[in-house]
Amino acid sequence: MTDIAEFEAETAPETVKRGRVVQGLAWAVLLAAVLIAPAFLYPVFAMQLLCFALFAAAFNLLIGFTGLLSFGHAAFFGGAAYIAGHVIKVWGFPPILGILAGTVFAAALGWLVGMLAIRRQGIYFAMITLALAQIVYFFALQMPFTGGEDGLQGIPRGHLLGVIDLSQPLNMYYFVAAVFLIGFAVIYRVVHSPFGQVLQAIRENEPRALSLGYNVDRFKLLAFVLSAGLAGLAGSTKALVFQFASLTDAHWQMSGEVILMTLLGGMGTIFGPVVGAVIVVALQHMLSGIGSWVQVVIGGTFIACVLLFRRGIVGEIARMLKVGGWL
Amino acid sequence: MDPMIRLILAQGMLGLNNGVFYAMLSLGLAVIFGLLNVVNFAHGALYMLGAFLALILYSNLGPWLGIDALHIGFWPALVLAPLMVAAFGMLIERFLLRRLYKLDPIYSLLLTFGITLVLQGVFINFFNASGTPYPGMPDSLKGVVNLGFMMFPKYRLFVIVFSIIVCFGTWFIIERTHIGARLRAGTENPELVKAFGINVPLMVMLTFGFGTGLAGLAGVLAAPIYSVSPLMGANLIIVIFAVVVIGGMGSILGAVVTGFSLGLIEGITKVFYAPASNTVIFLLMVIVLLVRPQGLFGKHG
Numbered sequence: 001m002t003d004i005a006e007f008e009a010e011t012a013p014e015t016v017k018r019g020r021v022v023q024g025l026a027w028a029v030l031l032a033a034v035l036i037a038p039a040f041l042y043p044v045f046a047m048q049l050l051c052f053a054l055f056a057a058a059f060n061l062l063i064g065f066t067g068l069l070s071f072g073h074a075a076f077f078g079g080a081a082y083i084a085g086h087v088i089k090v091w092g093f094p095p096i097l098g099i100l101a102g103t104v105f106a107a108a109l110g111w112l113v114g115m116l117a118i119r120r121q122g123i124y125f126a127m128i129t130l131a132l133a134q135i136v137y138f139f140a141l142q143m144p145f146t147g148g149e150d151g152l153q154g155i156p157r158g159h160l161l162g163v164i165d166l167s168q169p170l171n172m173y174y175f176v177a178a179v180f181l182i183g184f185a186v187i188y189r190v191v192h193s194p195f196g197q198v199l200q201a202i203r204e205n206e207p208r209a210l211s212l213g214y215n216v217d218r219f220k221l222l223a224f225v226l227s228a229g230l231a232g233l234a235g236s237t238k239a240l241v242f243q244f245a246s247l248t249d250a251h252w253q254m255s256g257e258v259i260l261m262t263l264l265g266g267m268g269t270i271f272g273p274v275v276g277a278v279i280v281v282a283l284q285h286m287l288s289g290i291g292s293w294v295q296v297v298i299g300g301t302f303i304a305c306v307l308l309f310r311r312g313i314v315g316e317i318a319r320m321l322k323v324g325g326w327l
Numbered sequence: 328m329d330p331m332i333r334l335i336l337a338q339g340m341l342g343l344n345n346g347v348f349y350a351m352l353s354l355g356l357a358v359i360f361g362l363l364n365v366v367n368f369a370h371g372a373l374y375m376l377g378a379f380l381a382l383i384l385y386s387n388l389g390p391w392l393g394i395d396a397l398h399i400g401f402w403p404a405l406v407l408a409p410l411m412v413a414a415f416g417m418l419i420e421r422f423l424l425r426r427l428y429k430l431d432p433i434y435s436l437l438l439t440f441g442i443t444l445v446l447q448g449v450f451i452n453f454f455n456a457s458g459t460p461y462p463g464m465p466d467s468l469k470g471v472v473n474l475g476f477m478m479f480p481k482y483r484l485f486v487i488v489f490s491i492i493v494c495f496g497t498w499f500i501i502e503r504t505h506i507g508a509r510l511r512a513g514t515e516n517p518e519l520v521k522a523f524g525i526n527v528p529l530m531v532m533l534t535f536g537f538g539t540g541l542a543g544l545a546g547v548l549a550a551p552i553y554s555v556s557p558l559m560g561a562n563l564i565i566v567i568f569a570v571v572v573i574g575g576m577g578s579i580l581g582a583v584v585t586g587f588s589l590g591l592i593e594g595i596t597k598v599f600y601a602p603a604s605n606t607v608i609f610l611l612m613v614i615v616l617l618v619r620p621q622g623l624f625g626k627h628g
Contacts, residue, residue, distance in 0.1 A: 069433045116617070119620040122431075123366045123433065127568040127569075127572055128612070131565060131566075131612055132609065134569075134606075135609045142605075252565060256440055256444070259440075292451040295447060296449060299441045299444025299448060300441070303438060305437075306441065307423065307438070310430075
């Protein structure tokens with residue numbers, strides 16, 4: 001993807017300087033937006049945005065930074081929602097432990113799915129993840145504890161650390177905001193670690209990364225587990241926000257939506273998935289009156305992104321500001 | 328005859344009937360993938376389109392034209408609908424997919440995924456989402472045949488025989504004729520084939536049309552069996568992907584054999600443990616990935 005001239009332009013001192021400033025600004029805008037969102041939006045809607053933004057950012061860790069297209073991320077998002085919901089509602093565990101359980105479950109499931117899927121490459125990888133996620137979907141449909149078509153309803157929000165009442169919308173909002181920021185910071189940290197650099201090397205040229213002595217499969221698997229776990233964190237949190245875990249979250253269409261969010265915002269950018277998630281979720285809200293035409297709009301956006309707009313919104317902005325890699 | 332064997336045979340026949348659709352769809356996917364290196368996600372949606380075109384030709388076209396007595400029946404639809412789907416496929420190839428060949432194949436997968444959503448959304452808007460039965464089954468195929476171990480619907484038997492002929496015909500064209508030789512050469516080395524004066528872009532377009540036409544044909548065949556619904560292709564395409572991973576997309580015959588056998592296995596699973604029949608193909612995919620990751624008929628990893 002990146003050729004030498006582009007690489008030199010990206011690492012030139014003036015670009016680095018500009019990049020730092022622009023990235024600092026982007027962080028400031030993101031933090032400010034997260035902090036003041038409840039003043040402008042319904043808390044539940046704002047929380048929904050944050051959950052999907054985290055989901056898309058977790059997905060981007062794979063497609064954007066490792067070059068693996070998973071078509072089954074709904075399994076981790078939706079599967080974790082059921083586990084978190086069950087642990088909180090039926091076992092009566094506090095919300096944090098429920099979310100943790102969902103996250104660990106998703107990471108473990110990611111390890112299983114990843115083990116199988118990395119045995120094939122490219123387009124097969126996508127098909128295998130899609131098929132494996134369908135098994136999870138059928139489980140969610142048929143197992144007794146998930147409530148089948150009705151979903152798992154009435155998950156209590158409970159108290160954070162036994163003190164803070166999460167049924168208060170604002171308390172819940174800032175809790176979700178903290179979860180989002182922690183998850184997002186972890187992703188940022190991973191991408192900019194030596195580990196993340198190897199992932200990007202695999203994305204750019206897998207045979208070369210292999211010949212340099214990196215155990216490519218292990219790196220891919222670890223990236224997959226991380227991405228699945230963080231997607232599970234997003235899904236568990238969403239279940240607590242809506243007090244509801246449903247089949248929709250585990251359906252392949254959800255796997256498609258998270259791809260669209262990432263593609264629209266900009267694959268392989270830091271802030272792109274957040275922007276993409278906000279746009280897609282807001283679009284679905286605004287168009288909810290036109291019924292299934294929403295699907296046509298989503299599909300059309302997909303086609304337009306792939307044909308005309310492969311860098312995504314943030315990718316295009318980064319190119320215009322000449323700060324590739326910094327946004 | 329032992330009732331257990333009778334039950335297995337009966338479910339096997341029904342499974343074989345599903346296998347018809349697995350075989351025809353994975354065959355089309357394999358033909359397209361072979362030449363274009365594109366995994367056509369929209370294959371399921373085009374199968375749905377084929378079924379809907381058959382339904383529309385029979386039930387809706389007359390009233391739309393103001394001629395209530397006009398019903399274009401099954402036999403004409405069996406020719407017309409696949410041709411229309413093929414034409415639609417060729418438009419997709421010519422105006423959309425062609426722009427993506429130089430990029431990573433995941434982009435064409437995503438593009439066809441977008442097309443799937445658009446097609447589904449449109450049909451959900453105009454037709455009953457939970458399905459409409461196809462009323463145009465020809466009288467000559469109504470009724471049942473006695474197979475000795477069960478009474479089998481004549482139409483389903485026709486579908487099995489007809490699709491075996493279609494699959495064999497496709498194999499014959501690709502492996503045993505001049506057109507097929509050019510196609511295979513185009514798969515191996517498009518630049519060289521171009522140098523021999525063959526219009527490769529046209530060949531690619533026609534191949535995509537042929538593959539999607541097969542999906543349309545499968546859709547018409549499915550219409551009298553299943554109810555025609557906007558989502559009929561969506562769930563099928565995921566199973567087809569698993570079939571393709573199991574068989575490997577390398578060979579035409581492999582796709583067909585895998586499709587029919589997996590239908591059979593799925594049917595027989597119903598006898599022993601019905602809840603697993605949804606997932607047995609996916610579980611087999613897992614086993615194949617562990618034991619032979621390149622697929623049963625795959626040539627390379």
